[in-house]
Amino acid sequence: xxxxxxxxxxxxxxxxxxxxxxxxxxxxxxxxxxxxxxxxxxxxxxxxxxxxxxxxxxxxxxxxxxxxxxxxxxxxxxxxxxxxxxxxxxxxxxxxxxxxxxxxxxxxxxxxxxxxxxxxxxxxxxxxxxxxxxxxxxxxxxxxxxxxxxxxxxxxxxxxxxxxxxxxxxxxxxxxxxxxxxxxxxxxxxxxxxxxxxxxxxxxxxxxxxxxxxxxxxxxxxxxxxxxxxxxxxxxxxxxxxxxxxxxxxxxxxxxxxxxxxxxxxxxxxxxxxxxxxxxxxxxxxxxxxxxxxxxxxxxxxxxxxxxxxxxxxxxxxxxxxxxxxxxxxxxxxxxxxxxxxxxxxxxxxxxxxxxxxxxxxxxxxxxxxxxxxxxxxxxxxxxxxxxxxxxxxxxxxxxxxxxxxxxxxxxxxxxxxxxxxxxxxxxxxxxxxxxxxxxxxxxxxxxxxxxxxxxxxxxxxxxxxxxxxxxxxxxxxxxxxxxxxxxxxxxxxxxxxxxxxxxxxxxxxxxxxxxxxxxxxxxxxxxxxxxxxxxxxxxxxxxxxxxxxxxxxxxxxxxxxxxxxxxxxxxxxxxxxxxxxxxxxxxxxxxxxxxxxxxxxxxxxxxxxxxxxxxxxxxxxxxxxxxxxxxxxxxxxxxxxxxxxxxxxxxxxxxxxxxxxxxxxxxxxxxxxxxxxxxxxxxxxxxxxxxxxxxxxxxxxxxxxxxxxxxxxxxxxxxxxxxxxxxxxxxxxxxxxxxxx
Amino acid sequence: xxxxxxxxxxxxxxxxxxxxxxxxxxxxxxxxxxxxxxxxxxxxxxxxxxxxxxxxxxxxxxxxxxxxxxxxxxxxxxxxxxxxxxxxxxxxxxxxxxxxxxxxxxxxxxxxxxxxxxxxxxxxxxxxxxxxxxxxxxxxxxxxxxxxxxxxxxxxxxxxxxxxxxxxxxxxxxxxxxxxxxxxxxxxxxxxxxxxxxxxxxxxxxxxxxxxxxxxxxxxxxxxxxxxxxxxxxxxxxxxxxxxxxxxxxxxx
Numbered sequence: 001x002x003x004x005x006x007x008x009x010x011x012x013x014x015x016x017x018x019x020x021x022x023x024x025x026x027x028x029x030x031x032x033x034x035x036x037x038x039x040x041x042x043x044x045x046x047x048x049x050x051x052x053x054x055x056x057x058x059x060x061x062x063x064x065x066x067x068x069x070x071x072x073x074x075x076x077x078x079x080x081x082x083x084x085x086x087x088x089x090x091x092x093x094x095x096x097x098x099x100x101x102x103x104x105x106x107x108x109x110x111x112x113x114x115x116x117x118x119x120x121x122x123x124x125x126x127x128x129x130x131x132x133x134x135x136x137x138x139x140x141x142x143x144x145x146x147x148x149x150x151x152x153x154x155x156x157x158x159x160x161x162x163x164x165x166x167x168x169x170x171x172x173x174x175x176x177x178x179x180x181x182x183x184x185x186x187x188x189x190x191x192x193x194x195x196x197x198x199x200x201x202x203x204x205x206x207x208x209x210x211x212x213x214x215x216x217x218x219x220x221x222x223x224x225x226x227x228x229x230x231x232x233x234x235x236x237x238x239x240x241x242x243x244x245x246x247x248x249x250x251x252x253x254x255x256x257x258x259x260x261x262x263x264x265x266x267x268x269x270x271x272x273x274x275x276x277x278x279x280x281x282x283x284x285x286x287x288x289x290x291x292x293x294x295x296x297x298x299x300x301x302x303x304x305x306x307x308x309x310x311x312x313x314x315x316x317x318x319x320x321x322x323x324x325x326x327x328x329x330x331x332x333x334x335x336x337x338x339x340x341x342x343x344x345x346x347x348x349x350x351x352x353x354x355x356x357x358x359x360x361x362x363x364x365x366x367x368x369x370x371x372x373x374x375x376x377x378x379x380x381x382x383x384x385x386x387x388x389x390x391x392x393x394x395x396x397x398x399x400x401x402x403x404x405x406x407x408x409x410x411x412x413x414x415x416x417x418x419x420x421x422x423x424x425x426x427x428x429x430x431x432x433x434x435x436x437x438x439x440x441x442x443x444x445x446x447x448x449x450x451x452x453x454x455x456x457x458x459x460x461x462x463x464x465x466x467x468x469x470x471x472x473x474x475x476x477x478x479x480x481x482x483x484x485x486x487x488x489x490x491x492x493x494x495x496x497x498x499x500x501x502x503x504x505x506x507x508x509x510x511x512x513x514x515x516x517x518x519x520x521x522x523x524x525x526x527x528x529x530x531x532x533x534x535x536x537x538x539x540x541x542x543x544x545x546x547x548x549x550x551x552x553x554x555x556x557x558x559x560x561x562x563x564x565x566x567x568x569x570x571x572x573x574x575x576x577x578x579x580x581x582x583x584x585x586x587x588x589x590x591x592x593x594x595x596x597x598x599x600x601x602x603x604x605x606x607x608x609x610x611x612x613x614x615x616x617x618x619x620x621x622x623x624x625x626x627x628x629x630x631x632x633x634x635x636x637x638x639x640x641x642x643x644x645x646x647x648x649x650x651x652x653x654x655x656x657x658x659x660x661x662x663x664x665x666x667x668x669x670x671x672x673x674x675x676x677x678x679x680x681x682x683x684x685x686x687x688x689x690x691x692x693x694x695x696x697x698x699x700x701x702x703x704x705x706x707x708x709x710x711x712x713x714x715x716x717x718x719x720x721x722x723x724x725x726x727x728x729x730x731x732x733x734x735x736x737x738x739x740x741x742x
Numbered sequence: 743x744x745x746x747x748x749x750x751x752x753x754x755x756x757x758x759x760x761x762x763x764x765x766x767x768x769x770x771x772x773x774x775x776x777x778x779x780x781x782x783x784x785x786x787x788x789x790x791x792x793x794x795x796x797x798x799x800x801x802x803x804x805x806x807x808x809x810x811x812x813x814x815x816x817x818x819x820x821x822x823x824x825x826x827x828x829x830x831x832x833x834x835x836x837x838x839x840x841x842x843x844x845x846x847x848x849x850x851x852x853x854x855x856x857x858x859x860x861x862x863x864x865x866x867x868x869x870x871x872x873x874x875x876x877x878x879x880x881x882x883x884x885x886x887x888x889x890x891x892x893x894x895x896x897x898x899x900x901x902x903x904x905x906x907x908x909x910x911x912x913x914x915x916x917x918x919x920x921x922x923x924x925x926x927x928x929x930x931x932x933x934x935x936x937x938x939x940x941x942x943x944x945x946x947x948x949x950x951x952x953x954x955x956x957x958x959x960x961x962x963x964x965x966x967x968x969x970x971x972x973x974x975x976x977x978x979x980x981x982x983x984x985x986x987x988x989x990x991x992x993x994x995x
Contacts, residue, residue: 198902199985294981301909301974305916305967319956320923323963330971552987574913582920589926 005420007498031115034521036122037101038419043125044094050133051085052486054078056479059443063476065464075460076143077162081132083146084166087266088173089129091400094408095269096121096180099208102415103184105514105521106202108193108529113186113561117179124176128169135165142166145458147259148229150240150251155233164233167226174223181215182568184208190561193513195532199552202512202535203286207272207296211265214300216568218261220575225254228583231677236667239583239677245592245670249314254579256307263399264303268296270407271338274360277414278342280510281357282349285536285548288341295334302331312380313387321380328378332371339368354508355429359410362437366402370395373448388458391451397444409436409489416493417507421519422500428492432485439481446471511536566716570723573685577727580678581734587670588738594669595662597739601655605736608651609728612686615644616725619718626714631700638697641721645690652683675735682731685724692717743942745949752800752940758873759794763787770828777830786824789816804866805946807933808960815964817876818852819972822883826891833893842889842899846907849886850914852879853965857918862930886911890976901984905977912973919966923959933957 013019027035058078061070070078100122104112112118135141140160144153153163188201188209201209229251231237238244240251279286286292308316308324316324342364351357373395377383386392409432413424450471455462462468506515516538517526530541534548588597622637656676659665666676696717699710743751770783793799793816801809838844856862856875865875888897890904899907928934934954936943946952952960 290982290985294978294985297905297981298974298978301912301970301977305970317956317959319960319963323967327967327971578917582917585921586924589924 005422005497010498031111031119032523033100033104033112033115033118034419034525036118037097037099039122040093040097040100040125043122043129044090044092044097047085047089047093047129048486051082051090052483054082054085056483058082059476059479061460062462062472064473065462065469067461070460072460073143076458077136077141079458080142080145080148080166084132084142084170085129086400087146087262088170089125089132091266091404092173092177093125095266095404096177098273098408098411098415099184099269100180101419102514103205103208104187104191105418105517105525106205106512107188107191107196108513108526108532109187109191110525111191112183113191114183114565117565118183121176121179121183124172124179128173128176131165131172132169135162138162138165147252147255149255150229150246150248151242153229153251154241156241164230167230167233171223171226171230174219174226177215178219178223178569178572181212181219182565182572184212185216185568186561186565189564190558192556192558193526193529193532194556195529195537195554196513197552197554197556200532200535203275203289203292204269204272204512206293207268207275210296210300211268211272212568213571214261214265214268214303216572217300217304217575218258218265220572221254221579222258222262224576224579224583225251225258227681228254228580228677231666231673237673237677238667238670239673245587245590246673247586249311250583250586252311252314253307254583256310257304257579260307260310261303264299266404267399268299270363270404271296273407273411273414274342274363275338276510276512277356277360277410278345280414280508281352281354281360282346283352284345284349285511285539286341287344287347289535291337292341295337298334299331302327302334306331309378309380309383312383325378325380329375332375332378335371339364339371354413355424355426355433356410356414358430358433359406362433363403363406363410366398366406366440370398370402373398386451388456389451390447390455390457393457394444394447394451397447401440401444406436406440409433412489412493414508415514416496417503418514418519418521420497420500421503422496422498423503423507424496424500425492428488428495432489432492435481435485435488439478439483439485441478442481443475443478446475450475506538509542511539513537516541560712562712562716563719566719570719573723573727577681577730580674580681581730584674584678584734587674588734590670592669592671594671595659595664596671597675597735600736600739601658602736602740604651605655605732608648609732611644611651612648612725612728615641615648616722618644619721623714623718626711635697635700638693638700642690642693642697645686645693645721649683649686649690652679678731678735682724682727685727689717689721689724693721743940743945745945748800748940748942748945749797752797752942754795754799754803756794756799759791763791774830774833777832779828779830782824782828786821786828789820789824793817793821800940800942801946804932804939805936805942806952806961807930807954807958808952808964810866810930810933811961811964814853814856814879815969815972817879818849818883818886819969822880823887823891826884826887826893829893831893834897835888835892839885840888840892840897842903842907845885845887845889846911848882849911852882852886853915853918857922857929859929859931863932866930866932890980901980901987904980904983908973908977908980912970912977915973916966916970919962919964919969922962923966925958925962926955928954928958930958 013023027039030036030039057070058075061067061075100112100118104110133141138161140162142148142153142158142162142165144158144163144166148163148166151157188198188205228237228239232239232241232246238246240246240248242248275286275292305327306324308320309328312321312324342360373391377386377392377395413429416422416424450468451457453465453467453471455468462472503519505517505519507519508515513526513529513532514521516530530537533550533554534540535551536548540547618637618641622634622641625631625634625637659672664672666673696714767783767787770778771780793813798809798812802813856865856879861871861875864871866872889899889907892898898904922929
């Protein structure tokens with residue numbers, strides 16, 4: 001589909017069966033980053049409608065006091081689905097769609113580093129979304145809120161399979177997100193065009209690059225928590241069941257250790273969009289590139305240290321409250337730096353008020369407001385009063401809608417010309433803008449006031465208290481403005497796709513590389529790249545007499561993408577195993593009656609451990625033999641590695657068998673729950689490693705071992721295998737050696 | 743003893759510490775003279791004295807785990823960093839100890855090793871172990887910071903590598919901080935039931951409200967949060983270094 005679409009072409013494609021089949025296949029089996037980007041956005045759009053309708057029902061129910069439009073239980077299900085959908089199935093796919101489409105273009109890459117992994121990551125999204133909503137048919141949607149607090153989420157209190165669907169869906173979405181982050185990091189590190197050094201990256205690319213690390217830090221923690229929750233529900237574990245010795249607060253720690261970074265995971269791509277648009281529409285380079293870039297890094301580091309401010313009301317004790325208050329207030333600094341930089345970029349520029357810029361300005365004002373109410377939550381004393389009130393609801397909707405959705409509503413008309421080759425309508429865009437600004441502020445500003453008046457969140461109806469009725473009604477009316485704005489937007493997209501003004505390569509006179517190619521870009525993205533010496537290559541091209549100052553030298557180092565990718569993946573595994581090990585230690589420190597770590601057979605485990613550690617050595621020998629082209633000895637060492645790994649697994653199976661024989665299984669007590677979970681997941685990793693090694697053995701046997709591709713893939717598998725061994729070092733120390741030191 | 747009395751009288755005028763500081767100051771000025779950066783050196787010396795002479799030292803000496811943690815952070819992260827910053831640009835070292843891996847292990851090990859219950863107790867009760875601890879902390883801290891603060895640019899890690907180095911060290915220490923914060927048992931038994939040599943214990947437990955588990959929680963939080971803030975500041979410094987690295991001479995094509 002090169003060039004712009006016309007209605008005749010479209011009709012032909014839909015009506016002619018042969019062509020229809022061609023397009024179906026071309027889109028459903030695509031591994032092209034541009035098409036996957038569009039698919040991501042379409043998925044996000046579909047779920048945006050789903051989540052939006054859910055929100056509409058919530059607001060209709062709350063419009064008047066003592067309303068009985070919805071059953072209380074239905075209301076609980078609706079807000080659970082609404083929250084989960086909007087965060088995991090709307091914000092993330094939409095943002096990732098933009099990243100998928102734009103990021104490779106901005107760095108002059110041909111595609112993402114791993115196109116098929118990219119397709120996998122995308123297909124996890126609709127799969128997860130369908131799983132989540134299938135729970136409605138399968139006996140009851142989850143009704144526990146988007147953070148699914150234990151013990152309410154445990155079997156004794158939520159016996160329908162809704163929570164299981166919820167947990168599996170989020171797990172699947174998490175896998176997709178992690179693969180997306182691995183892909184993004186590898187693309188930026190290994191696939192940049194000539195001259196595109198790391199210091200010259202456009203801010204959208206830089207922020208998503210850094211953000212991908214945050215994804216790799218945060219998502220695995222959630223996945224570990226979800227695995228524990230599923231073990232509780234399906235295998236009768238009791239990680240989060242207080243009456244069996246588990247800890248409900250542990251779930252909160254795990255969830256918010258993910259949950260707070262998650263806010264930044266969705267807001268940083270939005271920051272990236274704003275950082276691209278404001279300079280272009282102010283006709284000035286970004287003010288203080290270095291500060292915007294470095295403050296992103298600061299946000300990533302700090303955001304992993306603030307999750308406790310979601311838990312002030314749990315009773316963590318004064319010392320913990322105090323430290324989390326300080327870090328939460330600190331994180332306002334790098335965020336504030338960004339707002340100042342964006343404002344300073346506009347200052348003194350020739351600001352053009354096109355639709356994308358209108359959304360940027362609304363973003364700036366609304367995000368600043370959201371930040372201020374955010375800082376107020378950092379104070380524990382205030383938080384105790386406003387937590388679980390509509391003040392909080394107003395605050396986070398200002399972040400998610402007022403900042404993130406507005407950034408995307410601006411980014412869509414900004415990049416739509418690149419994607420379709422046609423401009424979106426300015427006048428319809430202004431209608432969308434004003435409907436959204438009025439509707440959004442009408443709905444959510446008043447909710448802050450409602451919260452301060454004492455209206456709690458998550459109530460399905462409320463008595464006729466003076467003031468509450470009209471404020472809620474006002475809030476509900478705002479939703480209709482936003483709905484109308486969305487309908488105008490949908491019409492605008494559909495209409496502009498066929499009838500919009502033809503855009504040309506660079507309709508906004510922007511300066512980053514995506515505007516250097518045709519609209520839409522050809523399959524291979526670029527015919528030729530312009531020379532790159534600064535952060536605005538197209539400015540330099542258009543203004544050869546006064547180019548931007550050269551940034552750094554032109555030398556671009558591109559590490560192998562296989563090894564970069566596997567290292568990024570292993571980085572995510574650290575968080576997963578780290579969470580499991582810390583959970584194990586937590587329950588180790590609170591011993592219960594029944595089996596304990598002291599009854600484990602340490603000498604036998606040591607023998608099997610030596611086998612596993614030795615397999616790292618034999619793998620290294622195999623690599624050396626491969627480098628020297630000794631096929632025979634390479635096969636022998638690889639075979640030995642597999643045998644040693646299998647012995648280790650056999651030992652673990654034997655240990656499990658003996659424990660089962662003596663009546664110890666996962667549900668016996670907290671020790672057995674956490675022990676089987678930790679060692680089981682490690683064993684699973686060894687098993688996967690063994691399967692991969694067998695595939696390599698087979699490939700080498702067949703004689704595929706001579707290509708350089710095989711070399712780097714083999715090296716990557718090696719990293720995985722060594723990593724699994726290193727994890728065992730820590731498991732061995734915590735589970736087997738620690739009790740000996742008592 | 744009231745709080746006021748304590749803070750006015752509990753200064754430990756330890757002769758060894760004072761002599762070592764004086765010798766170090768004299769040695770510094772004889773070796774580097776005006777080539778060094780004496781302000782950094784003075785700051786290092788003040789931090790060192792803060793750790794050993796001020797009332798913090800008296801508290802760390804068997805009373806409060808959190809005060810011990812302040813001392814620990816000063817000795818591993820603050821004093822060595824300031825010392826390295828005080829060295830003249832020309833100063834260089836060529837030793838196998840300046841390998842990044844060694845530096846990382848030294849920096850993280852200084853945190854983990856000395857908080858193993860046995861070692862932590864031994865350092866708080868035995869004078870000799872305490873001296874070994876102090877020396878090793880300063881040494882390990884210097885090895886750690888060498889990778890990012892070595893006087894000459896060539897001996898430092900590149901800024902992106904430096905960021906990874908600092909971030910992973912920060913994570914490894916945070917994990918220990920988290921464990922200490924949530925540990926239900928006393929890691930350093932000495933601090934659970936202090937020997938009340940100064941007659942201050944009732945003030946600490948009563949007026950200050952520092953029970954032994956709350957004290958350990960604060961200690962863990964100190965290792966977790968302010969220490970990470972130090973690493974975060976160093977990471978930002980690496981970003982600044984990266985973006986200010988020299989421009990090439992070639993012209994713009």
